[in-house]
Amino acid sequence: MxxxxxxxxxxxxxxxxxxxxxxxxxxxxxxxxxxxxxxxxxxxxxxxxxxxxxxxxxxxxxxxxxxxxxxxxxxxxxxxxxxxxxxxxxxxxxxxxxxxxxxxxxxxxxxxxxxxxxxxxxxxxxxxxxxxxRMRNHVVVIGYGTKGRSAVNTLRRQGTPADKIVVIDTDPNSISDANFDGLAAFQGDATRRDLLRRAEISKAKGVIISLDKDGTSILATLTVRQLNPTAGVVVSVREHENVPLVRQSGASSVVTSSETVGRLLGLSAIGPDLGAIMQDMLTGGEGLEVHQRQAEPHEAGQPPSAVQGERVIGLIRNGTLRRFYDQTASRIELGDELIVVRRAQAPTSKDLLRFAAEE
The missing domain is CATH 1.10.287.70 (Helix Hairpins)
Structure with missing residues (x-):
């Protein structure tokens, strides 16, 4: 686009x-x-x-x-x-x-x-x-490489429509790929304020930064945070030592790609089945998956363990994450958002038609 x-x-x-x-x-x-x-x-x-x-x-x-x-x-x-x-x-x-x-x-x-x-x-x-x-409450993905595409695929599987995702990348081939996938895209340097303004970064509800160089990611995070103080900014970095710098730059969440891969390798070495379960939850569309959803009215007042067909591992209340072992998370309240592990759901015919219409 x-x-x-x-x-x-x-x-x-x-x-x-x-x-x-x-x-x-x-x-x-x-x-x-x-x-x-x-x-x-x-x-x-x-x-x-x-x-x-x-x-x-x-x-x-x-x-x-x-x-x-x-x-x-x-x-x-x-x-x-x-x-x-x-x-x-x-x-x-x-x-x-x-x-x-x-x-x-x-x-x-x-x-x-x-x-x-x-x-x-x-x-x-x-x-x-x-x-x-008309663009508002959208997600801006900076960097449409392997990590960026995987993030976009996850967003779409979780229900984010394609017309609410905007891609920024310096590579014209990545822009063409994003357009082919049904996404709007801007070609250019994401550290430039004028380009971010064209992507309506100030109205975005979330920003994903998945660049190859940590230094560029830090500068992009600073620029994004100056233009949008409230959006959730998730940043991928290669080295763990750069995590504090990214957090100081304004990132809401930081994912260390090399450390994450290394931890998965270590778990797989300790127990292949343990590594398989972890990889299963990180792979969409099959086996287990991690999902975030709004609590249903009939679940209010029940303990998280009473939820059928899913395992609640945490809930978000008033913007605060409460893990399953937290005493304040012993009962579900209206307005809570549940983080659950559930069986991966194959896309329905309705989902397939929606994806086809978007593309």
Missing amino acids: AKMQPGGRGGAVSLVSLPRIEISPFKELARRAVIALALLGLTTLIVWLDRDAYIDNTGQDGVSLIDALYYATVTVTTTGYGDITPIAPHARLLNALIITPLRVSFLVVLVGTTIEVLANQGSRSIKDSMWRK
């Missing part, structure tokens, strides 16, 4: 790239202009090589190369002053069979394309403005 227009750092505005692949309008216009010039040059060459079959009714001094270019120009643009005309029968035949189609092609390529590009560019600006006005 979003790409940066050419000259991104030179002041051009970043527009949202909707889920489709498109060519830059300026590049397309330049390409068509080259074709138009080639058609004009070909017409000039035809007239110049057959110049003896033409007459200059004004100068009466023959047809020069400049006259041939002049004739080609006024002909392909349908101006047609009539001061230079073909007099030989074969020249008139060439005009009818070759130069006239070249004239039509010139008009289609240049004039038609110019109108189309300007109309499309205006349409894109309007769509960008409309998208920004």
Whole structure:
């Protein structure tokens, strides 16, 4: 859904790239202009090589190369002053069979394309403005690599619609992948305030930062937190020693990728089945999964152990996490959010139709 227009750092505005692949309008216009010039040059060459079959009714001094270019120009643009005309029968035949189609092609390529590009560019600006006005309470994912895509897949499995997810990445291939997955996307540096503002970061309810370099992640976290003091910001870092810096930068939660993988490896080495259970809960769509949901009215007043079909491992009350062994979590109250371990649910036909419609 979003790409940066050419000259991104030179002041051009970043527009949202909707889920489709498109060519830059300026590049397309330049390409068509080259074709138009080639058609004009070909017409000039035809007239110049057959110049003896033409007459200059004004100068009466023959047809020069400049006259041939002049004739080609006024002909392909349908101006047609009539001061230079073909007099030989074969020249008139060439005009009818070759130069006239070249004239039509010139008009289609240049004039038609110019109108189309300007109309499309205006349409894109309007769509960008409309998208920004309705975008709120969304999730911004900075970095659409392996971790970012996995985070997006988890969000969508948990019920977040695709039109409430926005991707920011510097790689144009990642932007194309995000568009293919049905997501809006911006190409550019997520440490730039103007780009984050284009993604309506101030209205986002959550931000996921999954970049390859911890230093860039820290700077992106600082910038995001300055623009949105209340959103939940989840940051992935490679090294545990950088966790305090990321937290000081304003991250709500920090995930250490290398330490997490190392802990999973250690658990698997201690007991393969233990490692299998942990990996099972981290893998969506099969086996066990961790889920967060709102407490149902009929569950109010019951202990967490009374919930059927799920195991409550924690609940969130008034914004505070209370684990299952906490005495204050002995009874479920209305408004609580439950964190449960449950059997992974295969997507229903309704879910599949929704995903298909989003993409």
